Amino acid sequence: MSSEQTPPEPQQSGGAPQASGSAPESTGTSSPAPAGSPTPAGSPTGGAAGRFGGGRGGRGGPGGRGGGRGRGRGRDDRSREPGERLIENVVRINRSAAVVKGGRRFSFSALVVVGDGKGRVGVGYGKANGVPNAVEKGVKDARKNMFHIPIVEGTIPHPVEARFGAAKVVLEPASPGTGIIAGAAVRAVCEAAGLKNILTKCHRSGNPVNVVKAVESGLRSLRTRETVEALRGVRLPKSAGTWRMKQEGKGRGKKVAVRPVIVKAEEA
Numbered sequence: 001m002s003s004e005q006t007p008p009e010p011q012q013s014g015g016a017p018q019a020s021g022s023a024p025e026s027t028g029t030s031s032p033a034p035a036g037s038p039t040p041a042g043s044p045t046g047g048a049a050g051r052f053g054g055g056r057g058g059r060g061g062p063g064g065r066g067g068g069r070g071r072g073r074g075r076d077d078r079s080r081e082p083g084e085r086l087i088e089n090v091v092r093i094n095r096s097a098a099v100v101k102g103g104r105r106f107s108f109s110a111l112v113v114v115g116d117g118k119g120r121v122g123v124g125y126g127k128a129n130g131v132p133n134a135v136e137k138g139v140k141d142a143r144k145n146m147f148h149i150p151i152v153e154g155t156i157p158h159p160v161e162a163r164f165g166a167a168k169v170v171l172e173p174a175s176p177g178t179g180i181i182a183g184a185a186v187r188a189v190c191e192a193a194g195l196k197n198i199l200t201k202c203h204r205s206g207n208p209v210n211v212v213k214a215v216e217s218g219l220r221s222l223r224t225r226e227t228v229e230a231l232r233g234v235r236l237p238k239s240a241g242t243w244r245m246k247q248e249g250k251g252r253g254k255k256v257a258v259r260p261v262i263v264k265a266e267e268a
Helices: 008-022 039-046 073-080 131-144 184-193 208-220 225-232
Strands: 087-100 103-115 120-128 160-164 167-173 198-204 243-248 252-257
Touching: 087 131, 087 184, 087 208, 103 131, 103 184, 103 208, 120 131, 120 184, 120 208, 160 208, 167 208, 184 198, 184 208
Parallel strands: none
Antiparallel strands: 087 103, 103 120, 160 167, 167 198, 243 252
16 A cells, blocks of 8 residues: 555655745635746746845845945035035046055045135045045045135235245236136136136146145235234225226236335324
8 A cells, every 4th residue: 555655645746846836926826836837937026025025125125225325425414514505626636556466456536625605715635545535535624724815806805926836826816807817726716715807827837736735825825905904003095905907008908016105003
């Protein structure tokens, strides 16, 4: 009797994979195992198992990875930190490589200018293994180094010359309607500071880092008439420290600097 019962058992075991394969799909189904056998192959990818957490799930759904905390997380956070909206200009991004045993290791540096467009501006420099992190560090550094510059009718109050390293920058006030006459590096600083009309010229080195640092040094040295009078204890005439356009010939203009005449407060 035992020998007669053994042959049916392999048949039941051979049919068992069909029943087991259809069991996760439909627990209460009875006979249609052959019809349900093709469906389990496609069911785990988009069926009820993936929707209710039994399968792999989506990237943001249940059973998945959840919301990504990607590389741009810091960019969103720094937009919420300040109470005012700032202008961020990326002047230059450099890439450097260090040769190691496994190959080359790259790092990035970013030169960033930040300003509010109302006379406050700052320059920052950041380094990191990725470009977004380098820009983020540069923005934070620029916010720490922000300073105020005097703006008179959309331009600077007087001409100034500044140097940093091998770079030399000349900044001159301009009449309304002139615009920003400058290169890319100097323009980024002027736009962030809120200057509308200015004449600039760069000499010697054209390195953006040295040029931006020279512009920063020149803007920090700007003084208004009120500041000079308070520091020196004198009273300046109305024509002191101003620039005018002298017409010569056929519409050609020449800049003439009016020398300040110092009048002591006792004589006045």
